[in-house]
Amino acid sequence: MSETLLARYADCVFWLARYVERVENLARILDVNETFSRDSRGSQNWLSIVQLFSDEKTFSARHAEASAENVLHFYVRDTDNPSSIVSGIAQARENARTLRPLISTEMWVQLNMFHNRLGALGADELSPGRRNRFFGSVKEACQTHTGITEGTLHRDQVWYFYQIGRYVERADQTTRLLDMKYHLLLPRPRDVGSPIDVSQWNALLRSAAGYHAYRRLHSGGITPAQVAGFLLLNRRFPRSVYLCIRQTEMLLAEMKARYALRGGNDAAEVLDGLRALFSTLSITEILKQGLHEFLDLVQLRLIAVSRHLSIAFFGYQPEDTLEQLQQTQ
Amino acid sequence: MDGSVLSSYDPGAFWCEMLRCPANQPVRERLASLSVQELRERAAAAEAELYNFGITFTVYSEKDAIDRILPFDVIPRLIPAAEWAQIERGVIQRITAINLLLHDLYHDQHILRDGTLPRDLVLGNPNYRPLMQGVDLPHRSYVHVAGTDLVRDEHGTLLVLEDNVRTPSGVSYVVENRHMMLRAFPDLLDELGLRPVENYGLQLAAALREVAPRGIDAPATVLLSPGTYNSAFFEHVFLAREMGVPLVEGRDLLVEDERVWMRTTGGLAPVDVIYRRINDDFLDPAAFHRESMLGVPGLMRAYRAGRVTLANAVGTGVADDKAVYAYMPRIIRYYLGEEPVLANVPTQICREPEALRYTLDHLAELVVKPVGEAGGYGITVGPRASAAELEACRAKLLADPANYISQPCIGLSVAPTLVEDGVAPRHVDLRPFAITGAKTWVLPGGLTRVALRPGSLIVNSSQGGGSKDTWVFK
Numbered sequence: 119m120s121e122t123l124l125a126r127y128a129d130c131v132f133w134l135a136r137y138v139e140r141v142e143n144l145a146r147i148l149d150v151n152e153t154f155s156r157d158s159r160g161s162q163n164w165l166s167i168v169q170l171f172s173d174e175k176t177f178s179a180r181h182a183e184a185s186a187e188n189v190l191h192f193y194v195r196d197t198d199n200p201s202s203i204v205s206g207i208a209q210a211r212e213n214a215r216t217l218r219p220l221i222s223t224e225m226w227v228q229l230n231m232f233h234n235r236l237g238a239l240g241a242d243e244l245s246p247g248r249r250n251r252f253f254g255s256v257k258e259a260c261q262t263h264t265g266i267t268e269g270t271l272h273r274d275q276v277w278y279f280y281q282i283g284r285y286v287e288r289a290d291q292t293t294r295l296l297d298m299k300y301h302l303l304l305p306r307p308r309d310v311g312s313p314i315d316v317s318q319w320n321a322l323l324r325s326a327a328g329y330h331a332y333r334r335l336h337s338g339g340i341t342p343a344q345v346a347g348f349l350l351l352n353r354r355f356p357r358s359v360y361l362c363i364r365q366t367e368m369l370l371a372e373m374k375a376r377y378a379l380r381g382g383n384d385a386a387e388v389l390d391g392l393r394a395l396f397s398t399l400s401i402t403e404i405l406k407q408g409l410h411e412f413l414d415l416v417q418l419r420l421i422a423v424s425r426h427l428s429i430a431f432f433g434y435q436p437e438d439t440l441e442q443l444q445q446t447q
Numbered sequence: 448m449d450g451s452v453l454s455s456y457d458p459g460a461f462w463c464e465m466l467r468c469p470a471n472q473p474v475r476e477r478l479a480s481l482s483v484q485e486l487r488e489r490a491a492a493a494e495a496e497l498y499n500f501g502i503t504f505t506v507y508s509e510k511d512a513i514d515r516i517l518p519f520d521v522i523p524r525l526i527p528a529a530e531w532a533q534i535e536r537g538v539i540q541r542i543t544a545i546n547l548l549l550h551d552l553y554h555d556q557h558i559l560r561d562g563t564l565p566r567d568l569v570l571g572n573p574n575y576r577p578l579m580q581g582v583d584l585p586h587r588s589y590v591h592v593a594g595t596d597l598v599r600d601e602h603g604t605l606l607v608l609e610d611n612v613r614t615p616s617g618v619s620y621v622v623e624n625r626h627m628m629l630r631a632f633p634d635l636l637d638e639l640g641l642r643p644v645e646n647y648g649l650q651l652a653a654a655l656r657e658v659a660p661r662g663i664d665a666p667a668t669v670l671l672s673p674g675t676y677n678s679a680f681f682e683h684v685f686l687a688r689e690m691g692v693p694l695v696e697g698r699d700l701l702v703e704d705e706r707v708w709m710r711t712t713g714g715l716a717p718v719d720v721i722y723r724r725i726n727d728d729f730l731d732p733a734a735f736h737r738e739s740m741l742g743v744p745g746l747m748r749a750y751r752a753g754r755v756t757l758a759n760a761v762g763t764g765v766a767d768d769k770a771v772y773a774y775m776p777r778i779i780r781y782y783l784g785e786e787p788v789l790a791n792v793p794t795q796i797c798r799e800p801e802a803l804r805y806t807l808d809h810l811a812e813l814v815v816k817p818v819g820e821a822g823g824y825g826i827t828v829g830p831r832a833s834a835a836e837l838e839a840c841r842a843k844l845l846a847d848p849a850n851y852i853s854q855p856c857i858g859l860s861v862a863p864t865l866v867e868d869g870v871a872p873r874h875v876d877l878r879p880f881a882i883t884g885a886k887t888w889v890l891p892g893g894l895t896r897v898a899l900r901p902g903s904l905i906v907n908s909s910q911g912g913g914s915k916d917t918w919v920f921k
Contacts, residue, residue, distance in 0.1 A: 122693075122709075122711040122712075122713060122716045123711055123712045123713075124693055124695060124699055124709060124710065124711055124712075125699070125710045125711055125712055126696070126698070126710075127693075128712045212675070215675050215680075215684075216675055218684040218688070218694075219684055219687040219688050219693070219694045223500070226500075227500055230499060230500070231499050234498070234499070275712060279712075377712075377713060378713065379712060379713050380713070431712040432712075433710050
């Protein structure tokens with residue numbers, strides 16, 4: 119019995135990991151947006167966050183203006199917005215609730231308390247002077263979750279699906295982060311290297327917790343190509359897209375072998391192609407092709423990986439649409 | 448000034464579970480050294496813990512509040528060893544008789560042919576399942592898990608109020624309550640010599656192995672739940688964890704060639720024993736409710752072919768019907784040739800003209816219960832009902848007498864309970880849980896439910912009841 123895993127549980131644990139990872143990244147992005155959102159004239163532009171997540175339609179249906187208050191409300195406390203922090207943790211908790219027979223009590227209690235804490239969020243916790251502390255606490259709660267998981271989750275199939283979910287989500291989030299800078303805040307040629315431009319690249323690195331690692335590797339200064347190259351291709355940085363893809367591929371292969379699982383070859387094939395792409399292309403070539411187009415392609419392939427896993431292991435049918443894959447947003 | 452826990456407690460004329468028994472003296476002394484203030488602080492900490500742990504149940508009537516904590520009272524309910532021995536004997540006797548009754552009803556029906564039990568009471572009962580006729584079960588065991596509701600009257604006599612032999616719930620609270628008491632009041636429990644409760648899951652898993660389909664030594668067991676929105680989902684999780692078995696929903700299972708399989712990441716895996724927490728009606732849309740999304744099509748076919756064990760068996764609801772309950776003393780004598788160890792509450796079966804007349808004449812003194820309902824719904828407590836409520840009850844009785852029984856209003860025993868203004872008496876009952884594989888085992892103690900509203904007699908969690916840890920002395 120310990121060797122078998124219910125397909126539905128695999129689905130839930132995959133998404134548990136994804137939702138927590140997603141919330142952590144969202145907190146990172148919102149946290150550094152103060153810096154991000156200043157354009158060359160120094161004024162704030164919170165709309166870029168909404169554009170980053172392609173939420174223009176839903177957002178404008180609820181708010182007339184992309185003010186800091188409105189955008190933060192939308193991405194932090196709005197329970198009707200499925201991609202808000204509150205919704206993400208609610209989803210993670212729902213999955214954890216289903217998984218309670220398999221996860222440790224400590225994992226459940228921490229998520230449950232995190233969820234309760236967000237439900238009791240004070241009115242002024244997102245005020246300008248306190249935002250930073252709040253996002254810090256969200257990041258920390260997500261990392262606590264990861265730590266408890268590391269220390270208590272049994273290393274069986276459940277663990278593999280958890281890890282795979284986490285890396286797939288993280289790869290996806292890093293591509294979005296890069297896309298935000300390149301696609302939405304595309305600097306005018308004369309701004310490149312200006313104090314605004316440099317501070318935005320700094321912010322980008324910081325939001326991925328990569329500032330210091332980058333500094334160690336590139337003592338010469340910050341160039342757009344080097345930052346993009348670092349976040350995409352670095353082999354040691356835990357949030358680089360390359361590392362995430364490599365980890366996913368290894369975990370899947372190891373799990374399939376260890377538990378004699380026949381499914382998952384389609385996903386492995388897509389991952390193999392992605393890895394090949396990342397090992398052969400240089401950042402110069404990627405930029406020449408167009409970074410946005412490249413990131414788009416990576417995102418589509420990651421969606422394909424998720425879909426193949428859903429069909430091979432989670433009990434979905436090949437003819438199910440993306441919306442039918444229960445939890446794909 | 449705040450006194451100690453029992454210093455201003457007065458149970459009045461009711462039988463008090465704490466004060467009436469000399470064996471409780473050591474606990475009373477320990478409580479005397481605690482102030483109400485300290486008790487309250489520790490209770491608040493324990494309650495916060497329950498909330499964080501998510502030890503909750505769901506209330507359907509409040510649509511915005513999905514999760515609620517079952518209110519927990521920190522003053523334990525005590526049962527001395529000799530009294531427990533009597534309860535244990537009585538419960539085992541009752542479950543044994545019920546299993547014999549069910550086997551008989553679904554085979555030769557001697558008890559109906561003898562006229563000991565009215566034929567139409569059984570055959571006309573919606574919980575009688577003709578599909579079960581002639582099906583042979585391992586060890587002739589139908590009721591693998593039972594919860595027998597006991598109350599104590601003003602004279603100190605324990606009475607059976609109700610048998611629950613379909614999918615009784617509440618056992619998770621027994622174990623969790625004890626865990627919480629061990630954390631919050633280690634000084635109160637220390638070296639008292641209490642019977643443990645935490646091996647329930649092991650006992651259940653072992654019993655389910657005993658009743659696996661013939662020829663299967665290491666059965667694959669699962670717990671079948673309606674899902675996360677069921678009010679007892681927490682308990683399903685608890686039991687699956689305690690037994691170390693997968694917690695499945697209907698959509699995880701399928702039937703092929705009269706065998707049950709579950710969908711896993713590696714394909715289909717066989718299932719031999721299902722501890723199901725879904726009512727008969729919803730088990731198999733091919734056999735019962737067509738529209739049920741909870742069940743597994745074809746499950747009854749596999750079951751009747753003896754390829755899978757369901758616990759509890761299908762069709763047990765005919766035995767815990769409130770009308771059949773009235774015959775239970777006769778059923779015990781009929782199958783076992785013994786007098787009941789635990790008496791029934793005297794019950795009027797309103798389908799009988801004599802009993803209906805008596806009930807209508809004494810409406811203001813009686814408790815009237817619909818026979819089909821569970822969870823304390825639809826009960827009229829005569830002495831507490833308004834004139835209008837009594838009239839409504841009279842009308843329902845006259846319109847459909849067979850749907851009702853009536854019982855005298857029993858002054859249920861009380862136990863000291865922490866309430867807003869101190870420690871006060873509140874009415875309690877007791878639900879011991881019995882597990883039956885090849886033979887019957889009773890979990891020492893059981894769930895003590897307490898009616899938290901002053902004077903209330905209704906202890907159900909869905910009606911504002913709470914629970915207490917129940918201590919059985921060695």
